[in-house]
Amino acid sequence: MIIDVEHITWKSGQHTLMKDVSWQVRQGEHWALLGLNGSGKTTLLNIVNGYIWPSEGSVRVLGHLFGEVDLRELRKSIGWVSNSFQERLYASDRTQHIVISGKHATIGLYDKTSEEDYEQARELMRTLSCDHLWDREYRTCSQGEKQKLLIARALMANPRILILDEPCNGLDIFSRERLLESIAELVRKPDAPTLIYVTHHTEEILPVFSHVLLMRRGEAVDSGKTEDILTAGNLSGFFEAPVDVDRHGDRFYVRVAE
Numbered sequence: 001m002i003i004d005v006e007h008i009t010w011k012s013g014q015h016t017l018m019k020d021v022s023w024q025v026r027q028g029e030h031w032a033l034l035g036l037n038g039s040g041k042t043t044l045l046n047i048v049n050g051y052i053w054p055s056e057g058s059v060r061v062l063g064h065l066f067g068e069v070d071l072r073e074l075r076k077s078i079g080w081v082s083n084s085f086q087e088r089l090y091a092s093d094r095t096q097h098i099v100i101s102g103k104h105a106t107i108g109l110y111d112k113t114s115e116e117d118y119e120q121a122r123e124l125m126r127t128l129s130c131d132h133l134w135d136r137e138y139r140t141c142s143q144g145e146k147q148k149l150l151i152a153r154a155l156m157a158n159p160r161i162l163i164l165d166e167p168c169n170g171l172d173i174f175s176r177e178r179l180l181e182s183i184a185e186l187v188r189k190p191d192a193p194t195l196i197y198v199t200h201h202t203e204e205i206l207p208v209f210s211h212v213l214l215m216r217r218g219e220a221v222d223s224g225k226t227e228d229i230l231t232a233g234n235l236s237g238f239f240e241a242p243v244d245v246d247r248h249g250d251r252f253y254v255r256v257a258e
C-alpha cells in the first residue's frame with residue numbers, strides 16, 4: 001500500500017476540518033483529488049506529509065505508520081509541487097540548477113554537483129519536454145515552463161510519490177495540454193512514481209489517473225475508478241447541483257446543467 005489513511009478526523013479550534021476520511025492508494029494506481037475550494041484537499045495532503053497531525057485515525061505512507069517513522073526521512077520519498085513554492089525560488093537561477101536543487105530539496109545549490117546530476121536533470125527536462133530551456137534564467141520562463149521545471153525538480157530526488165497540486169493553474173489551454181501530455185509521458189515511464197493530482201477541473205483528469213477521490217467540506221464523499229466516479233449522476237450529487245458530463249475521447253468535461 002502506498003498511502004493508507006484510516007478514519008482520520010482533524011479538529012482546529014471549534015471546527016472539524018477533516019471528518020472520518022479513509023483513503024487507500026495502491027501500487028500501480030494514480031489518483032486525482034477533486035473538490036471545490038476549501039474542501040480539504042490541501043489539508044489531506046498536509047496530513048499525508050506529516051505536517052498536520054490528525055486528532056483521530058491512523059496514517060501509513062509507504063508502509064510506515066506515522067508516530068513510528070522519521071517523517072523527515074519519509075518526506076524524501078514524497079515530491080510535492082505546489083504553486084506557493086514557485087515564488088520562493090531564486091528568480092535569477094539557471095533552469096538546470098533549479099532542477100538539480102531538487103536532489104536534496106534545497107533552494108539554491110549548496111552541494112557539489114556531479115556529471116550524473118547534470119545528466120539526470122537533462123533527462124528529466126527531456127521527459128517533460130523542456131530541455132530547450134537549459135541554462136535559461138528561471139524568471140524568463142513562462143508559467144507553464146516553470147511548472148515543468150518544478151516537476152522535473154521534484155523528480156530529481158527519485159520520489160515514490162509525486163503530488164501535483166493544481167499544476168495547470170494560470171495556464172492557457174495550449175500550455176495546459178502540453179503540460180498534461182508531459183505528465184502522461186512521465187507516468188508511462190517504467191519506474192514512474194505514484195501520482196496524486198489535485199484539481200478543480202475534471203477535464204484535467206487524464207486516463208493515466210485510474211482513480212478519483214471526491215472531497216467536500218472535509219469529507220471523502222466518494223472514491224473509486226475514474227469512469228465510475230465521473231458520471232453526471234454522481235457529480236450532480238457531489239456538487240449538490242445538476243451538472244452534465246460530456247465525454248470527449250477519454251476526457252470528462254463538466255457543465256452546469258441548464
Ligand SMILES: Nc1ncnc2c1ncn2[C@@H]1O[C@H](COP(=O)(O)OP(=O)(O)OP(=O)(O)O)[C@@H](O)[C@H]1O
Nearest residue numbers: 012015017035036037038039040041042043044215
Ligand atoms: N490550520 C488551519 N486552521 C483552521 N482552518 C484551516 C486550517 N487549514 C485549513 N483550514 C480550513 O480548512 C478548509 C479546507 O482547506 P484546504 O486548504 O484543505 O482546502 P482545499 O480543498 O485545498 O482548497 P483549495 O482548492 O481552495 O486550495 C478551509 O475552510 C480552510 O480555511
